[in-house]
Amino acid sequence: MATKKTSNTRSTKKTSSRTKQKAGRRKILPIVLKSAGALMLLGIIFFLLVFLGILGPVPSSYQLKQISTPVASEVYSADGKVLGRYYVENRSNVRFEAISPNVINALIATEDARFYEHRGIDEIALLRVLVKSILLQDKSAGGGSTLSQQIAKNLFPREELGPFSMPVNKLREAIIAYRLERIYSKQEILAMYLNTVPFSENIYGIEVAAERFFSKKPANLELHEAAVLVGLLKANNYYNPRKYPEHALNRRNLVIDQMAKYEYITNEQAEKYKAKPLEIKYRVISYNQGPAPYFLEMLKPQLLEWCKNNTNEKGENYNLYTDGLKIKTTIDYNLQYYAQQSVKEYMKNLQKVFDNHWKSRDIFRENPEIIRSAIRRIEKENGNSNIDIDKALASYNKEITTSLFTWDDLKEIQTTRLDSLKHYLKLLNAGFIAIEPQNGDLKAWVGGIDFRFFKYDHVKAARQTGSTFKPFVYLAALETGLSPDRYFENKFTVYEDYDNWAPRNSHEEYQGYYTMKGALAQSINTISVDVLLETGVSNVIDVAENLGISADLPQTPSLALGVASISLKEIVEAYAGIVNDGSPVQAHYLLEILDNNGNTLETYGYPGYKKSRVSPENCRAVINMMEAVVEDGTGKGIRTVYHIPGDFAGKTGTTQNNSDGWFIGITPNLVTGCWVGADDPRVHFRTTTYGQGAYMALPIVGKFFYKTYRDQKFASLKYSTFKQPEPELLAMLDEPQYKEILEADKKFFDLAKIFGGKDDAGLKERKEKSVEEKKARPLWNAIKSIFKKKK
Template sequence: MAVKKNNNQTRNIEKDTTYYKKKFWKIFFYGLGAIGLFFLFASWGLLGSMPSFEDLENPDSNLATEIISSDGVVLGKYFEKNRSQLKYSDLPKNLVQALVATEDARFYEHSGVDGRGTLRAIASLGTSGGASTLTQQLAKQLFHGEGSKFLPFRIVQKVKEWIIAIRLERQYTKNEIIAMYCNVYDFGNNSVGVSSAAKTYFSKEPKDLSIDESAILVGMFKNSGLYNPVRNPEGVKNRRNVVLLQMEKQNIITEDQKVKLQSLPITLHFKLETHKEGTATYFREYLRDYLKKWAEENKKPDGSDYDVYKDGLKIYTTIDSRMQLHAEEAVAAHMANLQEEFFIQSKGNKNAPFVNISTKETQRILNQAMKSSHRWEVMKSLDKSDEEIIKSFNEKTKMTVFSWKGERDTIMTPMDSIRYYKHFLQSGLMAMEPQTGNIKAWVGGINYKYFQYDHVGQGARQVGSTFKPFVYATAIEQLNMSPCDSIIDSPFTIPVGRHHVTESWTPKNSDNRYRGMVTLKRALANSINTVSAKLMDKVGPEAVVELTHKLGVKSDIPVQPSIALGAVEITVEDMVAAYSTFANQGVYTKPQFLNRIEDKSGTVIYEPIPESHDVLNKDIAFAVIKLLEGVTEGGSGDRLRTTYGGSGDNRWTGYPYQFKNPIAGKTGTTQNQSDGWFMGMVPNLVTGVWVGCEDRSARFKSITYGQGATAALPVWAYFMKLCYADPGLKVSKEDFNRPPNLSIKVDCYSAPRRVKDTTDIQQDTEEFEL
């Protein structure tokens, strides 16, 4: 009986074992099937949206648009997120090695999911790390963000992450995946991607990063908020050293290199990329307005709109980054000195910075500025009454203000800050190749962060005697005159009714002298007002206005004789284009600031067509050039040739420029020295400079510092000195191109240049009087 019982027990055990085996395998296969279905449903998007094949080809990476100079330098960007696209070949090798060694040592061995790492993570319940590969991290960044902490959702997201990672591995090479990963990571401080991070934290291009700098950025991939080198340098140093340790373990660097690199301090060259700072800020803003209009008129192939801030466009400009930096340096260097003198001369003037206006008029100017301010606009939007707003403008508050010695923290009323900023002299400079119309440098003001008004393309100011060459050109063309023809410098009156004059007009020379018979060349060199008026009387203002418009000047010009002395408002951009016509043998070429626009794939989507037309024949254009050369040989621009050092009241107005090469130019000063101009030309570069305050009544008291020869000419000279010291720019020192068989006499006898004393300097002007 005992044996039978044992046999039954054995059979029962075997039966139970068979049952449980079947149940186990059933559960196993059902579970396996469920997991398979889970993955399948996830891949179909039933558990939430999944990227399509097209999405993988073109992930929405919200790329910044880059503005690129003619010499290949990124001048700035337009962006919502500061993200730039890099190719794998643009990444430094040490950064790629550090990234793989630290984040995914088996990156080149797996196909998107690291099986060993995943099993290890499951076995340790995540305590040994999450086992996310670089490809999985990229999938998370591109398509579903940081994920949820709720376990069921986290499991779903993890599965989707695996699926996307495998698809990425099938679609892209390993190198492309690394490049994409480096392009999408947010490094903080408005820097998305390695390209932006390298410029923000180290002021470098990625290819120039050192090993320890690359290690800092790779360390930030773990958590850029925690390991931010600006806020947490000690934590960043520790994290960098971990990266260096991993590089040593992977035999990328030696132990000696690791020890040496780990001992280095965290050294940053932090510079936050913003729209209001950096290189060519005024030009970039001018370009931004142009691109907005361009985007409205041009569509993508699919009919959608271009987005300048997200589409990763490449804007290739004509600006030369080297010349742009030289121009900005020249403006800053001279304007800082000029501003110091302006503050000195404003002392004791209770109405400063305004001269010869009433207290009532001063208050009107300040009130107008108050009502145009951003502060007024904001307070109005908060439904504040005018009385409340005005009261706030007279209450002292902490603020940071601009100065040439750096930003300054102070306490003053907003109204006092308005008056303070009214003191500042502004400047506009533009340089252009006359043969191509390519704009090479554009400086619209002294500091875009504090002064947004663009004095190159936006602000038209009275041009003074820089208008006179247009009168002389008209006379040479219509009257067949030459620079060597003579005309009498004597008192002259245009009577009522002639040339639309409503009352008689008698222009005076600035020094109240009359020189008798003078050549046109000498008359323009010394900016003799009576000669300009006589030439205007001979040709009529209609002819001068017509020629000026042909030269590209878009301003409305009154048809009256007084325009002969420059009572006309014109932008620096138009003045440079007009003068360039003379240097380009009479052919006007419209200023060009764009070479082409490419989309993020490198496809050219826009190329502007250059515009030009004939204005003058070559002989007349060259005759005007010879007239303008006379200005720098013996007239108001001859300080470009001399070595006077300055002393006494002229303590910093020395001009040790000593240019030897041919220069055609013209100074200009307007009524009460409110505007100072200098237009300077060499054969392949025409540059215009304007200097003045925002308000015409804010100015120097005397002509010594307010005239164009003192206020604007030194900026041009400094700029050209820097350009000539930079041989890669190839700025010409040669003669202007002389037309063959020249029919106009241009080689006139001229007396030796006189040596000027300080008295002459004060009289070296071309101020007009109406």
């Protein structure tokens, strides 16, 4: 009986225990259910708070359809290449079809392997991240964000909400990603991603990245190149192939492995591409570092004005920096490149010559006013008009750390503001421009040596022209009836009517007789002044103005020597007018403005054809004279040094004290001009050997044509020919350019020697008579009306 009682007792205890457990579970279950319900309710509330935009704005489906990221406006050359961009963010958009499959495959394999299987949110990837990254702390597990979620993060900045920032932003991005997938196709999402993602160096989008690192369009990227760019997305500075090639190579190979893993390529192909060296072809095309920064800066005000006066389909004014306009111009990409290259190559060498030239002397000690006036200008620009120069000079002696431009590289140095100022004042600068004379198409524009440091555009800057003005003097002389075969005496003359002013020749030689052609070829100053005075200053000014020169031209004899300050652009346009048979030429550079989708918004026609204001025959005669400059005159370096073939004319120019060096180089289909000098005219070479236009400016034009003529694209240029004057005029131009003594005087001198003496007074009288006889030549009197300026 005792045993049975014990057994019953145990049974009762077990039953009681089970009853308690059941009762406990019955008590916990409601708590669990209530907790789950509360969590679910909190989750729903949290979802609604995010979904409704209470915890931060969430774009609607309508807003997502109107997605518009800031897109740089691009300026194109005539041959369709990008010259530069105006932007807030350096990005451009490209269609899916224009992206290489190599990029697409590398992107999906690396960033979102299940891209084609999910609808914006990859639950499997999220679960992997939850287990591996959060629970197991495995940092190699990767992220759970899909490409669509990354687009959401790129386009719509995250909100800062303290400890709730991460869950709120992740949910918000998931909602946006889901909506994106409902609105856009998979291809559109891929293109959107590749157009918005930052790659490196403040550039956005696959097109700019391909251009920057490989000088290619996205459609032309090879697999290993695509892998480099996709690899950048992990950490775009750390994997920058220019800065850290070893990092970039390792990351590239990892991307290639991913492509093999997901069977976009075979393992054999992967090994082949991984064996390739990391090679980039780096090219910067931004607003101020592309091949034409000065041209873009010149163009900008006109484009801003256009945006101000034109509206898009929303009725809003176009924005040059964000609306992705496409601006087509007349600039030829290769010619622009050759021009910029020629300027940089020669100016680097010329600067070394200049520095050695002044090595043993201090230009600023010899002329302290250079520094003082520079400081006045700087302080005035900073709003300090009434500056005490002596106090300012003291402040300029404080040490600073700065980056200085040098031709070898940028140098980070510790110096004083004063020494930095002296450094920049001693740098020579340059301007170069090329125009097609028949239609005014602008083909190249280089405003200085480096836009990052020197914003002043020397193509537009007015400087004294020196002898480059002389062709207008001789053209005016022909217009008023002076004969091209008449000889002018090269003599030193003091002009009492002009304050005893006496022009001098650069070589200080005063002897013999020159035709206009000979005087222009050898740049004889004394004869240029004689011709100007005989022609009439007002007639010379009329011819210059008829060819488009608008600068103020002084009514003094020194006008013949180029004392007038005229911009390089105006001078080259006027020379182009001479090549264009006397019809004025105005540089034409805008062709078309299109919107981001390629729709034409504005087309620019050519300026109306202007009737010749100067005799075509006389223009051809002056070109013939300028050909002599190149054949055996001051510009012969074009032939002897740079070996430029074909028809070529030109004119050198050097101003007083060698402050400005000029050369205008002319071919039948391209007129070029170059100016070289320091920003302050008081900074210059001390001798004409180095300071003349033939040494400072001609080599840049020579280099430009040497590079151009070696390019098969421009081979036909060297075979073009100038229009020739009529036979009678050409015969006069072919007279000997120089005579030591005129024939009539020679006969008189020989007779004087026979009869035992030299009658200086008689010889002078005979010379004057000889000149008068040349003026009255019957042949010229018969035909000069043909070439006389039409009233």
